Amino acid sequence: MLGLGKAINFLSPVDALKPLLDAFRLAETEFGVGVELAEAGVILGQNFLNTGENEKAIETYKKALSAAKVSADRRLEGEAQIGLGFARDKIGDLTNP
Numbered sequence: 623m624l625g626l627g628k629a630i631n632f633l634s635p636v637d638a639l640k641p642l643l644d645a646f647r648l649a650e651t652e653f654g655v656g657v658e659l660a661e662a663g664v665i666l667g668q669n670f671l672n673t674g675e676n677e678k679a680i681e682t683y684k685k686a687l688s689a690a691k692v693s694a695d696r697r698l699e700g701e702a703q704i705g706l707g708f709a710r711d712k713i714g715d716l717t718n719p
Contacts (some may be wrong), residue, residue: 634695635672646682650652660698667705671712679709 630638639699649658663686670679687702710716 635669636664637671639673642669655689655692655699657689657693657695659701660686660693660695660702662686664698664701664705667702667709671705671709676709676712680706680713 630641642662642665646659646662649656649662653659663682667679667682667686670682671675683702683706687699687706690696690698690702706718
């Protein structure tokens with residue numbers, strides 16, 4: 623599902639939302655907090671940014687960041703931090719950690 627969502631997200635972020643949400647929920651239920659959740663969260667967060675759902679992006683990036691830290695995946699941790707910064711910038715909140 624994640625691969626499908628990534629491919630569709632490139633062409634139409636709105637159409638990619640369902641497969642990306644499904645992949646994120648599957649990662650949460652099947653794998654718990656880990657690299658799968660971090661990766662799905664980063665991609666879903668990007669989708670929310672692309673569709674202007676900045677508050678949802680922030681919450682999703684927070685979950686992705688937590689999962690990346692638990693799994694010690696520095697690349698995904700960095701991607702989640704960057705996405706969180708972009709989302710907070712879009713809403714004008716650069717003071718909240």
